[in-house]
Amino acid sequence: MEPDDELVVAGRYRLIALAGFGGMGRVWRAHDDLLDREVAVKEVLAPDDLPDPARAKIQRDTVREARAAARLDHPHVVGIFDVIQASGRSWIVMEYVPSRSLHDIVISDGPLPHRNAARIAASLLDALDAAHRAGVLHLDVKPQNVLIAEDGRVVLTDFGLATMITAPAGHDEPLMGSPFYIAPERVRDGASSRQADLWSLGATLYMAVEGRPPYDRPDAAEAITALLTEAPDPPQHPGPLHTVIAGLLTTDPERRLTADDARLALRNLNRRAVGVHAVPVSPRPAGKAVRYRSTAATPRWRGLLVAGIAAAIATIGATAGVRAYGSESVPAAVVTPVSASPTPPSVTLTDAVRDDEAPVSLPEGWLWHVDTAGFALPVPRGWQRGTTPDGVCFGDTNGVRSFTVEPGGPLDGRPLRRWQDAEQKPPPGYQKISMGPLLITGGGADWEYSWQPATGPRMHTYRMLLAAGDDRSYALTWTSRDADWSLDLPVQRILVNGFRDSAEPAVTWTIPGP
Incomplete structure (x- = not known):
């Protein structure tokens, strides 16, 4: 899809073609005419049926989160170059990463081996750690927001650019996040924390090795109900990574696997797995x-x-x-x-x-x-x-x-x-x-x-x-x-x-x- 009319944002970002879209906007492949480089431009679009005050708040919050994420400089976090408000909309200019999303890879090629998913998990944990140390919560970790570049690099994208789901009773404003990957305490209490991002990481890894989210239901409402009342669906492709996944999908955030514990578990798992990482072997007797x-x-x-x-x-x-x-x-x-x-x-x-x-x-x-x-x-x-x-x-x-x-x-x-x-x-x-x-x-x-x-x-x-x-x-x-x-x-x-x-x-x- 190409823009109906050639559109240049802020006098320098020339939109070329639509690269993706979601509930909160569209992502364009674009060219930065000033620096002569390819970029991705996120066009933030609040749903039309929201009242004007709510639409305005979403625009403000999105821009605020994007500005916070722009402070991050990490190989596994997509780079954010610019935040613009023009043409009555908000635009976020990001690093363009030739890639496929983890979601598309799993849907197209099938569930990943636990070995490959564990390597992706380590990169995502690094990305979240860097964001959390900078005071930034992602709040929408999901397979669609995990990019696997052509050179194998893992990139977490869309900080602060969550999609919207229906808020539970007692909430006065919309709840942001994907219904299949949102932490239960965010739905139940409206609580956003580092541990909520770790839950979403666990749900993302579950999908990577199982080919479906941990609460696979016909619609979002049923998925949310199951999230609040049931344990995750039993795995059909068991393997070593499910131990880490189970720790991340613990309902009580106080008992959930911490980032440090997840890091240690992944390191031990990678050391045991068959692959290209070193496996220590007991030395032979001296003199031979x-x-x-x-x-x-x-x-x-x-x-x-x-x-x-x-x-x-x-x-x-x-x-x-x-x-x-x-x-x-x-x-x-x-x-x-x-x-x-x-x-x-x-x-x-x-x-x-x-x-x-x-x-x-x-x-x-x-x-x-x-x-x-x-x-x-x-x-x-x-x-x-x-x-x-x-x-x-x-x-x-x-x-x-x-x-x-x-x-x-x-x-x-x-x-x-x-x-x-x-x-x-x-x-x-x-x-x-x-x-x-x-x-x-x-x-x-x-x-x-x-x-x-x-x-x-x-x-x-x-x-x-x-x-x-x-x-x-x-x-x-x-x-x-x-x-x-x-x-x-x-x-x-x-x-x-x-x-x-x-x-x-x-x-x-x-x-x-x-």
Whole structure:
């Protein structure tokens, strides 16, 4: 939708197209002619059926809250540049964030895995903490106001720009907020506090992992009634984040999970979850060297990688996403054994890595491997190394577990689009489990699915795109049998957590903590 007539607000903000709308106004994508940049402009519109005094109060309150939010300078809070009263309306000029809302993502793609939702939760908690310290309450935290940028950044928007719901009996003025995400004490007592924002955060996370709000009712009135009289609907997708959600959705604000407690719980949850954050491993006994075999020093021998691994790589590479990095088929791999034998004479002492020098602690049965392709990682002893046209594959001798590393170019700020494009040509028997951005430095995205090769058992794959600076990236692919997925998760965790870019060995893809 475009403006009927070209409209320039305050002589500089040229409205281009409608980007979104709600009960309290419209958001336009606009151009700041003075600074020559793209911005978002919120046009505040009070409902027509309100009496004039109430409309005027809403305009004043909205502008006051926006001015307060403009004091915030936080990466997870949308930036507010200007507040204007012109043409009989209020306008709020904000940072323009190319993104999708959390609501749209869940509605379109389905509920998020608890791992991804926990990372979003940590960012939102940071945003609310920054606002609360500045004396600003949001009062309308909901999935529609959570933006997931193309680079994975999480942004909380619409401070003080709540929609309106019917006030309960005994209230003399409208109550602001979304009926499906408002805290019960705000409806019951009209009380607005930091704890009310935390309730709304819990309701937002509930929707993220369940695909529906905690009081999913046909209309707002029924939802409010349930809010005041019933417990939240039982979860249908249980997982570790529900412990945090339950603490935030405690009816009594005095007993509700505090921001500090929620932060600690999320940190513990992220540390336990399988992902790209570090998981501490007990150190091995002193004096045992952790060695690797350099592919430059190890004699190569040519042959076929175990059939199961080769088939898995070929299927994934040909049909499920390696296309973002290159070839359409994977021929027989060139295999180099990864062994625990003593370092050969051609490898100097500096090539051996000891426990106290390794970037991660390795459990028994693992060795540290530095690859000529420019990366390093822990590898189970006895696994084999194979090459494909686009990368390097490591697999066990039984051919049922493999880990592939594919170096690539810059992600260009759109890692999720890589997986979305790859999904257009899925492998046989494809069943999507999850797909979403990774909240890591430089951006990233992950994708989990199961599939059925032409022969053999059903397989399960987890893929990650990771930025490694501005000019390169990695695609990591872990595949094992679907029936063994849970049993193999510890192996996946060590491989992913230990992966390093040799050019920047100190870099880890750690999820920013709460």
